[in-house]
Amino acid sequence: MSSPLSMRQQENRLEIGVRGYDSVLSLRELLSGVVPEKLSAALTVLLGSSVRVVSADGGWVMGEAPVLTNTARRLPLVNELETVGYLETSSSDEACVRAVMIILESFMRSGARYFMASEMHIEVVKTDYEDLQRKHSALMASEARFKALAEQLEERVKEQVNTIASARSQLYQVDKLASVGQLAAGVAHEINNPIGFIRSNLSTAQSYVQKLQGVAELFKSSSDTALCDAWQSDDLDFVLEDFSTLLHESVSGADRVARIVSDLKGFSNVDQAEEELIDLNENIRSVCNVAANQINSRADLKLILGELPPLHCKSGHLSQVFLNLLLNAAQAMKQRGEIQLQSSVEQGQIVIHISDTGCGIPPEVLSRIFDPFFTTHEVGAGTGLGLAVSRDIIRAHGGRIEVDSVANAGTTFSIYLPIDRSAS
């Protein structure tokens, strides 16, 4: 709404060739509404003599050939104060000539009116159209702005939904782990006591058996034949020997129970949010113990553990990650295969590869496996949270988890954990 706009409008008008309602009109334009032949024929009849209408510059003529005889007259035709042409006639009838002049000038006036009205109409229509276009483009611009906003909104809602989903998945998992942890801790505590006295009793029993073996020689070398026969018939030599073996096996069995219970306790420490300085290999070993039963039926587990520096971490959470990956690997086995767990240090990071020789992950699924609630299992069989939570845990430790899979050949998950998180 400033002057440059109107300049542009004027330029447009020049470009399109609109002449403007106030332009100077020629005689030809003023008489454009009449048929020249008919008008000049009528004027000839009215004047009773030859008649001609000529434009001021002589360039446009209506009527017969030149009538310029001695008696010829030339009368100016005026439009808007200016002579635009002449009436030439040899008629000497003053009244008739004046009447013809009035007729001609009336035609010219009506021509001028028509011209001005139509030019003004064009101009007004053009301005209105330009106004409309300007409003239209302003509307388009604002529509585009709102569209962009709407799209952004959608994106932001999606982001929020994702944040909420992953927070929920973590909460869910943490909650689950916490209750499992509590249960495990409770069970471990309950088992710990009896296993303690069982173990100690077994040791005592072993020493008793040794004592019995010392006395056995006395029995056998005794002269009491009844005693010797009874010893022989009950095969107490074998009993004593087997007793010792049984006790030995029971001790190692009780030791194994004690170890599993202690692993379970360490593993169930998920609700313990404090970070501690640990050797990750220890974690891996204890997870393998916990999972051994489920893995052993399906695969051979091979540990290649390199020497690792102590790591500041939430060990219970990382154990959960290893367990998830190990159990996934075991489930991927259609026939008995191998699961390899490898740990090493590369460029300031602890790197852990967990490889299996299972069925592999189809490429179309590979990009989604870390999405919360994504699962290939039947409804109810899996939460679809294991890998999502695993990734979140690794990220919380400043690390990353990658997957590499070949269909029907196997899958390798690689975990990278920075040793010094403040440096990364």
Place this chain on the structure above:
Amino acid sequence: MAELDEVTRKLTIKLVYYGPAMSGKTSNLICLHDLLSPDLKGEIMTLETHNDRTLFFDLLPLGFRTPSGWLVKFKLYTVPGQVVHDATRKAVLSRADGVVFVADSQRSQGVNNAESFQNLEENVGRVGLNFEALPLVVQFNKRDLPNVLSETEINERWSVAPWPLMMASALKTTGVRETFIRLLEAVYPALDKNFSLHEKLDTDVVSFINAATGESLGNRS
């Protein structure tokens, strides 16, 4: 902006009568046509609807020839006052050399006058003219009617405005000629500055106005 054609020796000046609907712009032109007797005087060309309201504009051509053979032509236009015809008002206003704002003196018309004057100011800007520099005369018309604002009231209200205030009654032919002369007095210096009229046309403001109104040359028609 006036058009000056050196070849045909012609100066065309555009003057516009602006104002709210029914304030008497066309009456001003009719009255001027009757009152003035310049060298050259055309008929009023009206482009009106059947109900006598101006549709596009009215046009009154006036003019005179200087002794040196120059044709000075005035084209006096009115604009349609109704709000809807804003595009027409802008078209008529473009390239104007001077404006008479015809206000309706009746007390009931205060709002219409104000809106129309604001519309004039906006449109002057839109067509690329400078409102500060535009020669403008404000005429309060219909002084003959009852229930009009008093001259004192009008003068008070417009006391800070820089434009000449004229009282008129177009139907009683008073004040119309004076308004036109006041406008020419404002227009002449601007034209003189742009085209050096005193050199080219050999005129001064008095002879210019006299010739335009037909005062001293007498009625030659």
